[in-house]
Amino acid sequence: VIVFSWPDSGAKRQRCVTCYEGKVNRASWENGCAAVFAEALHLGNLLVRYGYIYPLKEPRALQLKPDESPYRFQTPYFWISTRWPATELDYAIYLAKKNIRKQGELMEYEKESYSQLHKRINHTWDFVVMQAREQLRASKQRRKADRMVLECQEQAYWLINRPPPGAHDALDMGPEKGNVVNSRVNLIENSKRALGRNRVKSSICLEGFVKYSEQYHNQDPIMHGCLPSNPWISDDPAHWALNADQVSVPTRLRVERWSFSFMELLNDSMGRKEFMTYLEKEFSAENLCFWQACEDLRHGETSKIVQKVEEVYRQFLAPGAARWVNIDSKTMDKTMEGIKHPHRFVMDAAQMHIYFLMKKDSYPRYLKSELYKSMLAKAIVPQETKKSVFPFMRRQRHSSPSPAKVIATATEQDGQGAGQAGANSSAVSQV
Amino acid sequence: MRGVTSARQQHQLAEAGEPWWRQRESERKRPNTRTSSTIPSPLCASSLKMACQALQSGESLATLKNESDSLKKKLEEERAKLHDVELNQVAEKVELVSALSIRTRRVLKGHGNKVLCMDWCKDKRRLVSSSQDGKVIVWDGYTLNKEHAVTMPCTWVMACAYAPSGCAVACGGLDNKCSVYPLSLDKNENLAAKKKSVAMHTNYLSGCSFTNSDMQLLTSSGDGTCALWDVESGQLLQSFHGHTADVLSLNLAPSETGNTFVSGGCDKKANVWDMRSGQNVQSFETHDSDINCVKYYPTGDAFASASDDGTCRLYDLRADREVAVYQKDSIIFGASSVDFSLSGRLLFAGYNDYTINVWDVLKGNRISVLFGHENRVSCVKVSPDGTSFASASWDTSLRIWA
Numbered sequence: 001v002i003v004f005s006w007p008d009s010g011a012k013r014q015r016c017v018t019c020y021e022g023k024v025n026r027a028s029w030e031n032g033c034a035a036v037f038a039e040a041l042h043l044g045n046l047l048v049r050y051g052y053i054y055p056l057k058e059p060r061a062l063q064l065k066p067d068e069s070p071y072r073f074q075t076p077y078f079w080i081s082t083r084w085p086a087t088e089l090d091y092a093i094y095l096a097k098k099n100i101r102k103q104g105e106l107m108e109y110e111k112e113s114y115s116q117l118h119k120r121i122n123h124t125w126d127f128v129v130m131q132a133r134e135q136l137r138a139s140k141q142r143r144k145a146d147r148m149v150l151e152c153q154e155q156a157y158w159l160i161n162r163p164p165p166g167a168h169d170a171l172d173m174g175p176e177k178g179n180v181v182n183s184r185v186n187l188i189e190n191s192k193r194a195l196g197r198n199r200v201k202s203s204i205c206l207e208g209f210v211k212y213s214e215q216y217h218n219q220d221p222i223m224h225g226c227l228p229s230n231p232w233i234s235d236d237p238a239h240w241a242l243n244a245d246q247v248s249v250p251t252r253l254r255v256e257r258w259s260f261s262f263m264e265l266l267n268d269s270m271g272r273k274e275f276m277t278y279l280e281k282e283f284s285a286e287n288l289c290f291w292q293a294c295e296d297l298r299h300g301e302t303s304k305i306v307q308k309v310e311e312v313y314r315q316f317l318a319p320g321a322a323r324w325v326n327i328d329s330k331t332m333d334k335t336m337e338g339i340k341h342p343h344r345f346v347m348d349a350a351q352m353h354i355y356f357l358m359k360k361d362s363y364p365r366y367l368k369s370e371l372y373k374s375m376l377a378k379a380i381v382p383q384e385t386k387k388s389v390f391p392f393m394r395r396q397r398h399s400s401p402s403p404a405k406v407i408a409t410a411t412e413q414d415g416q417g418a419g420q421a422g423a424n425s426s427a428v429s430q431v
Numbered sequence: 432m433r434g435v436t437s438a439r440q441q442h443q444l445a446e447a448g449e450p451w452w453r454q455r456e457s458e459r460k461r462p463n464t465r466t467s468s469t470i471p472s473p474l475c476a477s478s479l480k481m482a483c484q485a486l487q488s489g490e491s492l493a494t495l496k497n498e499s500d501s502l503k504k505k506l507e508e509e510r511a512k513l514h515d516v517e518l519n520q521v522a523e524k525v526e527l528v529s530a531l532s533i534r535t536r537r538v539l540k541g542h543g544n545k546v547l548c549m550d551w552c553k554d555k556r557r558l559v560s561s562s563q564d565g566k567v568i569v570w571d572g573y574t575l576n577k578e579h580a581v582t583m584p585c586t587w588v589m590a591c592a593y594a595p596s597g598c599a600v601a602c603g604g605l606d607n608k609c610s611v612y613p614l615s616l617d618k619n620e621n622l623a624a625k626k627k628s629v630a631m632h633t634n635y636l637s638g639c640s641f642t643n644s645d646m647q648l649l650t651s652s653g654d655g656t657c658a659l660w661d662v663e664s665g666q667l668l669q670s671f672h673g674h675t676a677d678v679l680s681l682n683l684a685p686s687e688t689g690n691t692f693v694s695g696g697c698d699k700k701a702n703v704w705d706m707r708s709g710q711n712v713q714s715f716e717t718h719d720s721d722i723n724c725v726k727y728y729p730t731g732d733a734f735a736s737a738s739d740d741g742t743c744r745l746y747d748l749r750a751d752r753e754v755a756v757y758q759k760d761s762i763i764f765g766a767s768s769v770d771f772s773l774s775g776r777l778l779f780a781g782y783n784d785y786t787i788n789v790w791d792v793l794k795g796n797r798i799s800v801l802f803g804h805e806n807r808v809s810c811v812k813v814s815p816d817g818t819s820f821a822s823a824s825w826d827t828s829l830r831i832w833a
Contacts, residue, residue: 038802046784168806172825175587175605175635177653177677178697178721188495190673190711191502195509197713200749202514205732206521209793212730213525213776220774221818222531222833231556231573232536232819232833240555243816263687299644302661302668344668345707355687397574403554403597404579404614 041066049170051080054156062159062168072149078157080171086161089124092117094158096132109164215260219253227251227382234385235395242382245269252379259367262359274375278366286323287354287362290316294351298344309342317350327353510752518745518755522793528776531789535803536819537831539570541577545825547604548810552593555816559600560829561588567602569614572821572831579614581622590639590650601629601648603636609650611662630660638681640692642706649692649706651678657694659706671704673711680724686731693734695722701736701746715746717753724768728792729775735792739765743780745792757790759797768810773817781808781822787832803830 044064047053048071055061056070064071076082095114098106106114118125139147163169218224231237242251250270258265258274265271272288279285293316297308316325317335327335331349338346366372544564551558556573565586569579585606592601594611603609609630612622630636634653641648647668648660657671657678676697684691691712695701701722703713720739727734733747733754741762745755757778764784771778771792778790787801787808806825813820819833 035799039800042784042786042800042802175589177679187499188502190714191499191506194506194714194751195502197751199510199513199751202747202750202752202754203516203521205747205750206516206518206754208730208732209518209728209775210521210525213774213793216729216774217776219817220772220776221816222533222772222813222820223528223774223776226818230818230833232831237556237573239818240816295643299642299646301646301663302666303663348707399571399574399576400554400556402557402571402578402614402616403552404616 037066049160049168051078051156051160051170054152054159056152059152059155060159060164060167062170072152074156075153078153080160083157084171086158088117088121089128091158091162092121092125092128093131093135094154096128097136100132100136107164113162219257227253227384229385235397236385237398237400238382238385240400242380249378249380250375252376252381255372255376255379258372262363265363265366274371275363275366278369278371279362281371282362282365284362286316286325287358289323290325290354291351291358294347294354297347298351302344305344306342309339309346312347313339325350325354326357510750513750514752518793519795522795525793527794528791528798531777531799533789533799533801533832535830536833537572537575539572539575539829539831540827541568541570542566542827542829544827545806546809546823546827546829547587547589548591548602549812549821549823549829550591550593550600551812551814551821552597553595553815554597555814555818557593557597558821558829559591559593559602560823561591561602561604562827563587567591567600567612569600570829579622581612581626583610587635590636592639592641592648594641594645595643596645599645601639601641603630603639603650605635607632607634607636607652607654609636609639609648609660611648627662627665629662629665630658631665632656632658634677637677637679638694640681640683642683643689649681649683651681651694651696653677655696657681657692657704669706669709671702671709671711673702673704673714674698674700677721679722682726682734684727684731685729693725693727695725695736695738697721699738701725701734703748713748713751715753717744718742720765723765726769726771728771729773735769735771735778737766737769737780741765741782743769743778743790745778755792755795757788757795757797762788767808768812770811770813770820772813772820779811779813779820781811781824783807785824785826787811787822801832804828 041064044053048055048062048064051062052074053064053071054074055065056072058069091113095106095110095117098110099114121128139150142150159167160170221230226239228238228242229236231239243254247270254268254270258268258271265275276285276288279288290312293308293312297305297312300308315321315323317327317332318324327350331353335347335350539560542560542562542564543566544562546560546562549558549560556571557569557578558572559567559569561567561583563586565583565588567581567583567588568577570577583602583604583606585604588602588604590601590603590609594600597614599611599613601609601611608628611627611629613625613627615622615625629648630639630650632650632652632654634655636650636652638651639648640650642659646662648662649657650660651657655672655674655676655678658667659669659671660666661668671694674694674696678694678696680696681692681694683689684693690706691703692706693701693703699716699718699720699722701715701718702711704710705712718736718738718740719742722736722738724737725734726736728745732749733745735743735745737743741764742756742758743766744753744757746752747754757780762782762784764782766780766782768781769778776792777798778792780788780790782788785802785804785806785808787804789798789801790796791798804822804824804826808822808824810823811820819831821829821831823829
C-alpha cells in the first residue's frame with residue numbers, strides 16, 4: 001500500500017508516496033488518475049492523523065500534503081496500537097523532560113497541563129522528576145542524530161495523544177457509551193414469539209427490492225437526473241417550483257407516481273385532492289374524509305382526543321350521520337365499545353377497514369378513470385436545461401419563503417396542518 | 432451503575448478543567464474498531480437476579496439459559512428454512528449502476544465545533560443541524576443562509592429533528608432531554624425563551640424524530656429505552672424496553688399502517704417496535720459491535736443498519752433475516768450513518784474514516800467513495816425529494832452532495 005523511494009541523500013530521510021492497493025507504478029500516479037490519487041491521499045492522511053507517519057518540517061501540521069514534504073515512519077514503540085491510552089504519568093515525564101531541557105519554555109497549553117498534572121499526581125512527583133532526569137541522561141549518551149530522531153518521534157507521539165487545543169484530535173471518541181442497563185428483557189418469551197411468526201420466502205422478498213428499484217429508477221434524481229435540472233447542481237430551482245405542493249399542472253413523473261401505490265397517491269397533497277374529486281363523483285368521498293379524520297386523531301394533541309372521537313362518531317359513525325361510512329358490523333361493534341373509553345387508537349380498526357376498501361376498490365377505478373387519464377395526458381414534461389455556455393458564472397441563488405412564517409397565522413386555527421404531513425414549499429404563502 | 436457518569440458529574444468534571452470523558456480513558460474502547468465491544472451476554476447479572484425472583488420452584492438459572500440458547504438456535508434454523516436465494520443472485524439480472532458523478536455542491540460552515548446530527552425540512556431545501564458546543568442552526572441549504580440559531584444549555588447535542596410542518600425543531604443530547612423550539616421569523620424573538628421541554632430520560636438523548644405530525648415525538652436514549660411523547664403536554668405516551676444497552680438510533684417506518692419503528696443500540700441489536708403496544712415485535716442480532724444508525728428501506732419492508740464493526744447490513748422484515756452485508760476488507764473504521772436514495776438502489780454510508788461510501792443495495796458492491804470531510808462523518812441524510820443528500824461531520828461543516 002505504501003511505496004517510498006529512497007533518494008540519494010542520507011538513509012534517514014524518506015519520501016512517502018502512497019499508492020493504491022499495491023499498484024506501485026509511479027506512472028499511474030503521475031497520470032493524475034484522480035480517483036486513485038484521492039484514495040491514496042486519503043489513506044496517507046489517515047496514517048498521519050493517527051501518528052503512524054509524521055511530518056518532519058512542520059511537526060504540528062498533522063496532515064498529508066501532496067507535495068514534496070518529507071515524512072518519516074513512526075517507530076512501533078510509539079504506535080497508538082502499541083501504547084494506548086497514553087498515561088498521565090508518561091505525559092508528566094515527557095513534559096518534565098521538556099521543561100528541564102528547554103528550561104521552562106513549554107507551550108502555553110503544555111504549561112497548563114504540566115501544572116494540572118503537578119496537582120493531580122503530586123504524590124508521585126519525585127518519581128516523575130527522577131525518571132525525566134534519568135531519561136535525559138541516557139539520551140545524552142546517544143549519538144546526536146539518534147537523539148534528534150527520538151525526540152522527533154516522541155514529540156509526534158504526544159502531538160497525537162495530547163493535541164494542542166483547537167488541533168484535530170484523532171483519538172476523540174465522543175461521549176461514553178456502552179452502559180449496561182437493567183433491562184426487562186424476557187429473551188425466552190421474545191424467542192418463543194419469534195418462532196411462531198410467519199415468514200416469507202427470501203426469493204419473494206428480494207424480488208420485491210428489484211421490482212421497486214426498477215419502478216422508481218426514473219423518479220430517483222441521483223440515479224437518473226431530474227428535469228429540468230437538479231437545483232443543487234445547476235443553481236436553478238425550477239424543478240422545485242414545478243413540483244410544488246399546489247401547481248396548476250403537475251409533472252408527468254409526479255402523476256405517474258400516483259399509480260405506483262395507493263400510499264403514493266395519498267402522500268401527495270395534490271393527488272389526494274384529485275382522488276377526493278373522483279370520490280365525490282362516485283358519492284363515496286366520506287371514506288377519504290373519514291380516513292383523514294382518523295389520521296388527525298391518531299397524530300394530534302392528546303388533549304383533543306376525546307373531542308375528536310366525538311366529532312368522528314357524530315359525522316361518520318352514528319346512525320343517520322351526514323357522512324356515514326360503511327363498516328362491517330364486527331368492526332363497528334368493536335369501535336363502539338372502544339368509543340366508551342376514547343383513546344388515540346380507538347378508530348384504528350375502522351380506519352384500516354376503510355383504507356383497504358378504498359385501496360382495493362376506489363383506487364384501481366380511479367386509475368382507469370377519465371379524471372386520472374386526462375391529468376396524465378396534460379401533465380408536463382419539463383425541458384432539460386442545456387448546460388450553460390459559461391459554466392463558471394454562478395447563478396444567483398434565490399431564497400424561498402420559510403415555512404416558519406406560517407406560525408403566526410396558523411396557531412389559532414384548530415388542528416390546522418397538525419394532522420397532515422403538510423409540506424411547505426416555495427409556492428405556498430397562504431395557510 | 433458501572434460506567435455511567437451523571438450529567439451533573441460530567442459538568443463538574445468539565446469545570447475542573449479536563450473534558451469529563453478523558454477521565455475514563457482506561458475504560459475506553461480502543462480506536463481499532465474491529466474488536467467487538469465488551470457488552471456481556473444478554474443475561475446480565477441484574478436481569479438474571481430478576482429472573483431468579485420470578486422462578487418457579489425446581490427451575491434453575493442453567494435451565495433458563497439453556498432454554499434461551501436452544502430457542503435462539505431453533506429460530507435461526509427456522510429463518511434459514513425459507514432462505515432460498517441470496518440478494519446478489521436475484522440482482523444478477525439487474526443492470527449495473529452507471530457511473531455516478533456525485534460531488535459536493537454546498538459546504539455549510541458556521542458551527543464552531545463538531546456537527547453531530549442533521550435533519551431535512553419537508554420543503555426539500557432547509558435543514559437543521561446540531562453540534563458539540565450546543566448550537567442548533569437552521570439553514571436554507573440552497574442559499575447557505577442561516578435562518579435561525581439557538582444555543583442549548585448543554586453540550587453534545589446528539590439529536591435534532593425538523594417538525595413536519597416546518598415550524599419547529601426538536602433537539603437534545605447530554606441534558607438527557609429533548610426540547611422543542613418553535614421557529615419564528617421575528618428577528619427580535621428569542622428562540623430559547625419559547626423552548627418546550629418534552630422528553631426526559633435518565634441518560635443522554637441519542638435520537639429523536641417527530642411522528643407524522645408536530646404533536647408527537649419519538650426519542651431514543653443512552654438509558655437503553657425509546658419513548659413516545661405528547662409534545663403539547665410533555666406526557667409520556669409509551670415507553671419501549673428491550674435493549675440491554677444504550678439505544679443509539681431510531682427510524683419511523685414509512686408503511687401504510689404507520690405504526691412501527693426500528694431502533695439500534697450498543698447491544699448490537701436492531702429491534703422493531705409496535706408504537707401502540709410498546710412491544711418488541713422483531714429483533715435482529717448479527718452485527719459484531721454497536722449499531723450506530725438504522726434506516727428503513729423506502730417500502731418499509733426492510734431496513735439498513737450501520738455499525739462500529741465497519742459493516743452496513745440490510746434486514747428484511749418479511750423474511751425475518753439479514754439479507755445483505757455491505758463490507759470491504761479495506762474498511763476498518765466504523766460506519767456511523769446510512770440512508771437510501773429515493774429508489775432504494777443506492778445506500779449512502781458515512782464512516783469514521785472521514786469518507787462516505789456509496790453502495791449498490793442490490794448487487795452488494797461499493798460504487799464509489801466520496802472524500803471531502805476532514806473528520807468523522809456523523810450523519811448522512813437524503814433530502815425528501817431525493818435530489819441530494821447532506822452529510823454532517825466532526826470537521827464542523829456540513830456538505831450537500833448531488
